[in-house]
Amino acid sequence: RKEVEQDPGPFNVPEGATVAFNCTYSNSASQSFFWYRQDCRKEPKLLMSVYSSGNEDGRFTAQLNRASQYISLLIRDSKLSDSATYLCVVNGMRSQGNLIFGKGTKLSVKP
């Protein structure tokens, strides 16, 4: 089983749509979870950390299910500027500092 698995997409949605991304991770001992976004040929940018209780930041909601080793990201009212690749990230096996990235889910928001 891959360490972090994501649906590669692409997800093609109209502006204003709600879109959800899912991710599973293999290391049950992982303690830190994040969503990053990456624009084409750019660096990953931290979108939000994911907490056990779930958390929301404006139009973005992240949830964590430790029992299922599952992380989700919900984007409401999609904007054209949300078009990017969304990376699910967890800390690595041996330490908190080693981040393990998924391959990402590509989102394209159309007018």
Place this chain on the structure above:
Amino acid sequence: EPEVTQTPSHQVTQMGQEVILRCVPISNHLYFYWYRQILGQKVEFLVSFYNNEISEKSEIFDDQFSVERPDGSNFTLKIRSTKLEDSAMYFCASSEMVYEQYFGPGTRLTVT
């Protein structure tokens, strides 16, 4: 807003040559990292650095690689003898605590 900077943005080198990639982490951050991303693939961890020593490294980070913090601001990655398969985007990252890492814009390394 403070950010991680990296130079150069693009480096072209011949196989077997040494390259040094430079990074200036965010000033109050204590943890520094290098990652790489081969075109079309996922971001991969190379090494983490704390308190002037390597705290963890991946299998990719073999004897050809080294890191250094030569002064109070710079953090460098050296590849001693580059191979074609070292061609990738190299990202430096830093964090105040261990958890939330902020990435620089990357150096695109092309080995010919």
